Amino acid sequence: MGISAEEIKKRAYQLENQIIKDRRYLHQIAEIGTDLPKTSAYIQQRLTEMGISWKACGGALPQKLTADFVEAGFPKMEKATGVLAQIGHGSPCILLRADMDALPLKEDSGLDFQSCSSASHMCGHDSHAAMLLGAAQILKEHEDQLHGSVKLMFQPGEETGAGARIMVENGALTSPKVDVAFGLHVQPTEATGTIGYAAGVNSASLDTFILKIQGSGGHSSQPQLCTDPLMILNQVYQAVNLLVTREADPAAMVTLTCGVAKGGTAVNIIPDKAELHIGMRTLDVEAAEHLKQRIPEMIDHYVKAWNGTYELTEFHTPCTFSDQELCESLVPHLAEIVGADKVHQIPPMTGTEDFGYVTKEVPGMFVFLGAGQRGNAPLHSPKMVLDEAVLPLGAALHANAAAAWLQENGRETV
Missing domain, CATH: 3.30.70.360 (Alpha-Beta Plaits)
Structure with a gap:
C-alpha cells in the first residue's frame, strides 16, 4: 500500500512551522541568477538533516554563456549551483522541481523578514523551494512505500531563462531516467489553495x-x-x-x-x-x-x-507544455489536497517559464497555485506578499502527486 492523500496532507500541516521557517530564511537571503551560494548551501543543509542524499548540478558555465548573460544585463555568473536529490529507488521516476532564484528588485513589502539586500523574492521562488523541502520530508518518511523514485530539482536561474536548461544539460533527467515531471508556481492574485492549469501549451x-x-x-x-x-x-x-x-x-x-x-x-x-x-x-x-x-x-x-x-x-x-495524459492522471490527486471545486483549467500564461526545458524532454505538468486574493500586488511587484497558508498545501501537492503517480505507474513495494 502507498501513502494516502489524507496522511500526506495531515503531515504537511504538522510541518507547517518548519516550512514557514525555511521560506522566511530563504526570503531574507535572496540571491539572483545561476550562482546562489547561500541559497544552495541552505537547501543542501536541510536535505542532509532529513537524511536525503543530494548532489550539485550545474558547475562552471561556458565562458560564452557568462558573457552572454552580462550582455543581457545580468551580473557576471560563472557557475550554476543547482541541487538534485533522490528519494526512493529505481524506476519509474517522477521529478519535482522548485526554482530558487530571486529578482534584482528592492523589496517594499513591509514584512518583518524582508530581504536584506537589493535582490528580493518577488516571484515567490523562496516559497517554491520551501514547499519542496516540506514534500521531501514527507516522502522521505514514507520512502519504503514509494513504488519507484522521486527526484528533487532545486533550480537556480529561472529568471535568466536558462537555469533549467543548464541543469538538464548536466544530467538532471538521468540516473535514474526521469519519466514525468511536475512543477508549480504561486500566484498571489488568486485565492489561496486554488489551482489553475492549461493542458497543452502552458506558457509562452x-x-x-x-x-x-x-x-x-x-x-x-x-x-x-x-x-x-x-x-x-x-x-x-x-x-x-x-x-x-x-x-x-x-x-x-x-x-x-x-x-x-x-x-x-x-x-x-x-x-x-x-x-x-x-x-x-x-x-x-x-x-x-x-x-x-x-x-x-x-x-x-x-x-x-x-x-x-x-x-x-x-x-x-521554449514554451512549457503540460502533457494531456499526465494532467488527467494528476488532477484527481491535486483535488485530493485542495478539493475538486478548486482545480480548474485556465488559458495559457503569456509570460515565460523555463520549466519548458524539462517538458521538451519528458511529459510534464505545470500548475499555478493561488496564494492570496484578487487585488493583491502581482508577481514582480516590490510590494508582492504571499499568504503563507499556501505553504503546507504546496508541500502536500508535491508529495501527493509524486506518491500517487508512482503508485499507479510503478512497481510493487517489498
Whole structure:
C-alpha cells in the first residue's frame, strides 16, 4: 500500500512551522541568477538533516554563456549551483522541481523578514523551494512505500531563462531516467489553495535578441563620411515589428517588444555604436520557429545594407507544455489536497517559464497555485506578499502527486 492523500496532507500541516521557517530564511537571503551560494548551501543543509542524499548540478558555465548573460544585463555568473536529490529507488521516476532564484528588485513589502539586500523574492521562488523541502520530508518518511523514485530539482536561474536548461544539460533527467515531471508556481492574485492549469501549451516562449551595431561616427554636418548606427537601429526596429504583422498567423499570439534602444551622446555627433534589445513571446511553436530564423536574417540584411557591422547575442526559452495524459492522471490527486471545486483549467500564461526545458524532454505538468486574493500586488511587484497558508498545501501537492503517480505507474513495494 502507498501513502494516502489524507496522511500526506495531515503531515504537511504538522510541518507547517518548519516550512514557514525555511521560506522566511530563504526570503531574507535572496540571491539572483545561476550562482546562489547561500541559497544552495541552505537547501543542501536541510536535505542532509532529513537524511536525503543530494548532489550539485550545474558547475562552471561556458565562458560564452557568462558573457552572454552580462550582455543581457545580468551580473557576471560563472557557475550554476543547482541541487538534485533522490528519494526512493529505481524506476519509474517522477521529478519535482522548485526554482530558487530571486529578482534584482528592492523589496517594499513591509514584512518583518524582508530581504536584506537589493535582490528580493518577488516571484515567490523562496516559497517554491520551501514547499519542496516540506514534500521531501514527507516522502522521505514514507520512502519504503514509494513504488519507484522521486527526484528533487532545486533550480537556480529561472529568471535568466536558462537555469533549467543548464541543469538538464548536466544530467538532471538521468540516473535514474526521469519519466514525468511536475512543477508549480504561486500566484498571489488568486485565492489561496486554488489551482489553475492549461493542458497543452502552458506558457509562452521567449526569444531575446541583443543587437550591437557598429558604425563609424563623425560630425552631423558630414553624414556622407559616416555610417550612422542610429539610423540602422531605426530601420531594424521598424522591420522586426512589421515582420510580426506580415509573417505570423494573426491567430497566433505573438508579441514583440524592443525594450532597449540606445546610442549617442549629443545632437551634433553621429555615434559609432548603437544597441537594440528585442524580445518576442508567443504561444505558437510554429510561429516561434519561423520568426527565430527571420529576425536574424532581417538584422543581417539591414545592417549590411547600410554598411554597418554587428554582434548578435540570442537567448531562447521554449514554451512549457503540460502533457494531456499526465494532467488527467494528476488532477484527481491535486483535488485530493485542495478539493475538486478548486482545480480548474485556465488559458495559457503569456509570460515565460523555463520549466519548458524539462517538458521538451519528458511529459510534464505545470500548475499555478493561488496564494492570496484578487487585488493583491502581482508577481514582480516590490510590494508582492504571499499568504503563507499556501505553504503546507504546496508541500502536500508535491508529495501527493509524486506518491500517487508512482503508485499507479510503478512497481510493487517489498
